[in-house]
Amino acid sequence: MEGVARCVTCKMEKQASSARHVSINLQIFQHILAIAAHDSVVQLGGKKWTVPLGRRDSNTASSTAVNSNFPSPFLNLTGLISIFSNKGFITKETVVLSGSHTIGMAKCIGFRSRIYNETNINTAFATSLKSNCPSAGGDSNLSPLDMTSSTVFDNAYYTNLIKSKGLLHSDQQLFNGGSTDSQVKAYSANSASFFKDFGNAMVKMGNLSPLTGTNGQIRTNCRSVNSG
């Protein structure tokens, strides 16, 4: 529920203010978000990709649409593959886009059931998370999605999965004896292929039904539809 909507918009919004390359005269927040996503990755150690510009902002906002279109951290592999496939992504792209969890944080409420109830988790890893994520309370306490290097854009996310150290249930689903295990191994062994495929998948995601021309609007405040 709290997945990609929060991930991509809020995270990138936060980082927009610090993105050094956003000095040119951009008026469209979609540009800023796309460039901020790109620049954040590059500044944190990832590889560059070309960011297509021209997207406009939506005339509407819908939490229902967000909840039905964005993945929950409680999904199993089949559900993850399906929700990405609904947007035209193949399984390999589901695996590569999930690698964005090499940076950032998640709230206790999104991984409590994993650290207390699941068995496909490294015991020491689960124990280390419990003080900051008690069995009751502390729902908003944050832990890094990649406990190895949460501020570096690298392939440690995949190496963690192989060690059963995925933070979210959905993360660990990518390496749990299923069809995506081999791709996780491949990205953990080869960061160059992760960076390359990640850039391509980000461009593909940016090209999902963009509003262009006279469609949509240019928002005055990124967070709200223009009034009047």
Ligand code: HEM
């Ligand atoms: C595979 C399906 C995905 C699920 C189930 C998922 C779920 C989540 C959840 C639950 C969080 C923590 C939010 C919080 O507790 O506040 C999170 C954080 C994050 N996600 Fe995802 N996500 C997915 C895919 C993606 C994709 C495709 C991207 C970008 C390409 C992405 C980028 C991020 C980032 C950057 C954060 C850190 C946010 C922060 O530190 O403020 N995620 N995700």
